[in-house]
Amino acid sequence: MDTHSTDHPRDRSGSAPASCPVRPVRVLVVEDEPDLAEVLSGALRYEGFQVRTAGDAATALALAREFRPDAVVLDWMLPDADGLQVLRGLRAERAAVCVLFLTARDAVEDRIAGITAGADDYVTKPFSLQEVLARLRGLLRRAGMARQPDDGEPIVVGDLVMHEEAREVTRGGQVVELSRTEFELLRFLMRNPRRVLSKAQILDSVWSYDFGGRAHVVELYVSYLRKKIDAGRTPMIHTVRGVGYVLRAEPR
Ligand code: CA
16 A cells, blocks of 8 residues: 555654644645746745646646645746636646635736636735745645644534544534544544545545545545444535535535
């Protein structure tokens, strides 16, 4: 199973607690100005992200397929396409990817187009690196992908409560005992409530595997989780036929 050891090094100096994601967050930097690409990727690497860079749209889309980024920092003006085209291509490839785009300060129409097309946030050029990092962390946090060992707040979805650091889960006040993998799976679901997650997304985020037809692993663990979370209660884990699963508190 450990065919991707270079993708999730386990020797990362031990600073990340056990409750953190098992692999570094992957960021693709798409920027045609080499100096800027260098500065951005350097800063992101320093912050612990796994980074790849692309200088044009075609390379960006090819890399998105191969590298499977969690987030993309996307310059809006590229030599072979505009940000809108790249954004659509990225979303087609990886629906849940976080996209932060970079645009000129006076390019109001580009910003509107970007947000309308589903980019998550933007930063105007010239930007401060601190702002790019802060916005990127904000996106990843909202997407449930940030490492936040100092965040003591429980995750709450309906009557389901997860204390990440204590690795404790309760539903309706009753403690639910989970295995490590069940816990990680539930954490991913709880960090993305009401969002339909494909089996590929779940596998990628919880197990760090390439999909490669391992849907049965996800199905198996979802069935375990249902027995512990949902049995005898109002179901929260719902199957979306042909797509994946969604966690929600309120019945539809
Ligand atoms: Ca540019």
